[in-house]
Amino acid sequence: MDYFDPHIHMVSRTTDDYEILAKMGCVGMSEPAFWAGFDRGSVDSFRDYFHQLTDFEPQRAAQYGIQHFTWLCINAKEAENVELSREVIAMIPEFLDRPNVLGIGEIGLNKNTKNESTIFLEHMELAIQYNQQILIHTPHLEDKYQGTRMILDMLTADSRIDPTRVLVDHVEEHTAAEVLDRGFWAGMTLYPITKCTPQRAVDIIEMCGGERLLVNSAGDWGPSKPTAVPDLILEMRRREHSEDLIRKVVYDNPLEFFSQSENFNFQPRD
Amino acid sequence: MSIPMNSQQVLDREYLEIRGKILEVAASLDRLERAAGDVAQDPRMTLIQQGLQIALQSNDAQGDSRAKQIQLLFSREYADSWRKEFEL
Ligand SMILES: [Zn+2]
Numbered sequence: 091m092d093y094f095d096p097h098i099h100m101v102s103r104t105t106d107d108y109e110i111l112a113k114m115g116c117v118g119m120s121e122p123a124f125w126a127g128f129d130r131g132s133v134d135s136f137r138d139y140f141h142q143l144t145d146f147e148p149q150r151a152a153q154y155g156i157q158h159f160t161w162l163c164i165n166a167k168e169a170e171n172v173e174l175s176r177e178v179i180a181m182i183p184e185f186l187d188r189p190n191v192l193g194i195g196e197i198g199l200n201k202n203t204k205n206e207s208t209i210f211l212e213h214m215e216l217a218i219q220y221n222q223q224i225l226i227h228t229p230h231l232e233d234k235y236q237g238t239r240m241i242l243d244m245l246t247a248d249s250r251i252d253p254t255r256v257l258v259d260h261v262e263e264h265t266a267a268e269v270l271d272r273g274f275w276a277g278m279t280l281y282p283i284t285k286c287t288p289q290r291a292v293d294i295i296e297m298c299g300g301e302r303l304l305v306n307s308a309g310d311w312g313p314s315k316p317t318a319v320p321d322l323i324l325e326m327r328r329r330e331h332s333e334d335l336i337r338k339v340v341y342d343n344p345l346e347f348f349s350q351s352e353n354f355n356f357q358p359r360d
Numbered sequence: 361m362s363i364p365m366n367s368q369q370v371l372d373r374e375y376l377e378i379r380g381k382i383l384e385v386a387a388s389l390d391r392l393e394r395a396a397g398d399v400a401q402d403p404r405m406t407l408i409q410q411g412l413q414i415a416l417q418s419n420d421a422q423g424d425s426r427a428k429q430i431q432l433l434f435s436r437e438y439a440d441s442w443r444k445e446f447e448l
Contacts, residue, residue, distance in 0.1 A: 202436075204446040204447075204448065207446055207448055208448065211448065231434070232434055232435055233435075233436060234431075235431070235436065235438060236436045236437065236438040239438040239440075243442075243443065262431060263427040263428040264428050264431035264432050264435065296363050299361045300361075328373075329363070329365055
C-alpha cells in the first residue's frame with residue numbers, strides 16, 4: 091500500500107533508508123525542522139540546515155520516487171535561547187517560497203518553560219503573518235500532558251488560528267481526544283522507547299476513529315524506526331481493519347491535511 | 361468505532377504477550393529488591409505501585425481507559441493559571 095510519512099527526520103538517516111522506505115510503499119514524506127542532538131551556535135547554522143531541507147533532501151528522496159516536503163522553525167529545545175530564536179524566526183521568510191515548504195514546524199514545548207512559550211507565540215505570529223500551516227511538537231513523558239494543554243491554550247486563545255490547518259503531533263492516550271475535540275489534526279508517533287507502539291496507536295484509532303488522525307515514524311538520529319508506519323499497517327491488518335480505514339490514516343488523511351498548503355504539489359502514483 | 365475482532369479472538373492473540381509483559385514487570389521488581397540499597401522512599405516506586413493498581417481496575421467513573429489513567433498518573437499537573445504566572 092502506498093503511504094505517506096508526515097513526520098520523519100531524513101537528514102539523520104542514510105540513503106539506504108530511503109531505499110527501504112520506497113520498497114515498503116512510502117511515496118511521500120514531510121520533514122519538520124528539529125533539534126540536531128546538540129545546540130547550534132548561530133543563525134547561519136540554521137540557514138545551512140534550511141538549505142539542506144529545501145535543496146538537498148528533496149533531491150535525495152526523488153532518486154527513490156519519494157516526494158519530500160518540509161517545515162521550518164527553531165525547535166523547542168533551542169528556543170530556550172530567545173535571542174538566537176528571534177534571529178532564526180526573522181530569517182525563515184527567506185525560505186518560505188521554496189517549492190517543498192509546507193509551513194512552520196515543528197514548533198512546540200519541551201520542558202514547558204516561559205522562554206519556550208514566548209518563542210512558540212512568536213512562531214505562531216510568523217505563521218499567521220505568512221498564512222502558513224503549523225506542525226506542532228508536544229513534549230514527551232511526564233511533560234506531555236501539561237505541555238499539550240499549554241499549547242492548546244495558546245492556539246485557541248488566538249482567533250486568527252484555524253485549527254484545521256494545525257497538526258498537533260506526538261499525541262497519546264491522554265492527549266489525543268482533547269486535540270481532536272478542539273478541531274485540530276492529531277499525529278501519533280511510533281517510537282520504540284518513549285512514545286507510542288503500533289499496538290497502542292491502533293487502540294487510539296479504534297477509540298477516536300480515523301478522522302483527522304495521522305501516524306508517523308519521526309525517524310531521527312535517536313533510537314527510532316523509520317519503517318514504523320508499515321508496522322502500523324500490518325497491525326491494523328492483523329486486527330482485521332478494512333483497507334479503506336488503513337489507507338485513510340496512512341495516505342488520505344496526510345494528503346487532505348497537507349493540501350491546505352499552497353506548496354503541496356504532490357503527484358500520486360498512476 | 362467498532363473493533364473487528366471479538367474479545368475471545370483478542371485474548372487468543374494476546375494471552376502469551378500479556379503473560380510475557382507481566383513476567384517482565386515482576387522480574388524488574390525482583391531485580392530492584394535483589395540490588396543493594398533501598399529505594400522504597402523514592403516517589404517513583406509509589407508511581408509504579410499506583411500504575412499496577414490501575415491496570416487491575418476497570419475504566420474509571422469518567423470512562424477513562426486504564427492506559428489514559430496511567431498516562432495521567434505519570435504526568436506533571438496542568439494549571440490553567442500558567443499564562444498569568446509566566447506573564448504571557
Ligand atoms: Zn520530530
